[in-house]
Amino acid sequence: MISRRGVLLAAGLSVLPSVLPSRAVAAPVIVKPLPDTDFIVHGTNAETRWEALRGTGSLTPVPKFFVRNHTSTPLLDATSWRLEIHGSGVARPLSLSLRDLRALPSCSVEAVIECAGNGRSFFTTQQGQTVSGTPWKLGAVGNARWRGVSLGLLLRLAGLRRSAVDVLPAGLDAEYVTGGVNLGRVRRPLPVSKALDDVLVAYEMNGEPLPPDHGFPARLVVPGWVGIASIKWLGSLEVSESALHSPWDTQYYRLLGPTYPADGTLVTSQVAKSAFELGWGAVVPAGRQVLTGRSWSPGGVRKVEVSTDGRSWRRATPVSRGGWTRWQVPWQATPGEHVLRARVDGQPDESPYNTQGYLFGAVVRHPVTVA
Known part of the structure; x- marks a missing residue:
């Protein structure tokens, strides 16, 4: 079994106390072409047309893969990009370049990523109920083969403490402003138990480097959970000995309504x-x-x-x-x-x-x- 020290030396990783910024260049809301034959565009989002998938095989072709953006796709510089792992839940904060990630032992998984709101429009059209949000039919979903590094491995390399409870991944897309309120960059906590289970820090999609719209240079892939957990354009992982929160688990992505508690129920895993x-x-x-x-x-x-x-x-x-x-x-x-x-x-x-x-x-x- 490869040791932490051996992996660090092989990859040339550095242990840093500080969190360094990554540079992003402004881009169109969505970079890739969105032909009407393949997509229905909903503002900053693009829904895959199901007829466009007929005959394409099990893996969704990247040009046809749906896009869910809160703001717009950032164009990040791979040479200056870093993934920062820090917080009270790790003993040795790390700063990893894309080259560092690629030097570590890799694994791959075929997994579906699906927006939590996929199928939302049917609450209205089939059930006669009023809901808020993007009116997806069923095209906010795609299946790909993702390759990268186990999040569990990265946390162990950073000296994960037994007392750690939450991991807060944050993206490098623009800060999200709604109703005049700046909610900051998209981020949502994961319990350490899930982070150590099957979560991947991916840098490839269907055998090619991640495209900009799908998280270049690296993103999380959280199998079985709603898409918001699979943070794109990953920039940092805060690991904490106490519970972490963001608007994406307190204000959004909660089940609210007459049959739920007043503060709602957190949305985690998807449904069939x-x-x-x-x-x-x-x-x-x-x-x-x-x-x-x-x-x-x-x-x-x-x-x-x-x-x-x-x-x-x-x-x-x-x-x-x-x-x-x-x-x-x-x-x-x-x-x-x-x-x-x-x-x-x-x-x-x-x-x-x-x-x-x-x-x-x-x-x-x-x-x-x-x-």
């Missing part, structure tokens, strides 16, 4: 969902069709069922498994208006209401016209 690789309100020809789609769940997908008649359910055939499950099912399409439904085992018909529209996990009714 299923989607057809079809445009919303698509028109398809009559006759034999093969419906395709994808289902995903933090707890894994055992089976997927599809309904084309509003009454009965048929089991779909898996095509591939990984971060999500791709599937297909035959359909003899007859002329007229139809509603297609797909569900993971246990997926409910209605999702618990919350005012900010998080974690919509009900079966979605997808309209299709057969001509």
Whole structure:
């Protein structure tokens, strides 16, 4: 087993007491092209069209991967970038360059990243409930193979104390101002138990360096948890012996509503969902069709069922498994208006209401016209 000292020496890491800034250059809100065939743009965000994923394989192509930005994509200088690990929860603060990260033992994981508000619009259109936030359908999700360094390894190299309880990752995008209030840079705490479990500090996406919109030069990947936990443009990790907080776990990303406590319930893990690789309100020809789609769940997908008649359910055939499950099912399409439904085992018909529209996990009714 490689020792902490051996890894530090091999990578040429330095132990520093101070936190150094990284430089960012102003950029468009989103850098990559956003063709109408692939995306629906919601202000600073871009939602993937499900029909654009048909035939693309299990990994979402980077050009088609959804974008969730609070402000705009920063253009960071990789040569001056540093990841600072500091705080009362570590014995030896570290300052790591991108070269340092790449010199450490690496690992990779295929994992879905999904906005906590994915499916939010269906609270209104299916359940008749008013919610706030970006009106995503189901396209605020993507699956990629991420490569980087285990966060647990980095924390151990920094001398993680037994008394440490929280890790607060912070991004290097612009400070977020809303309603005239500056909330600072996007940051949200993770319990040390999760940080040591399966969290990755990633520098590659689908075998290539992270693109600017997806976190270059490094980001967190927190499998199974809502997307806000996977902080992009990672600049620092504060490790603390006491609980840490930010507006992204006290003001936002809490379940609020009549069935929740007054201060809400913190949103952490995602919920199961299923989607057809079809445009919303698509028109398809009559006759034999093969419906395709994808289902995903933090707890894994055992089976997927599809309904084309509003009454009965048929089991779909898996095509591939990984971060999500791709599937297909035959359909003899007859002329007229139809509603297609797909569900993971246990997926409910209605999702618990919350005012900010998080974690919509009900079966979605997808309209299709057969001509």
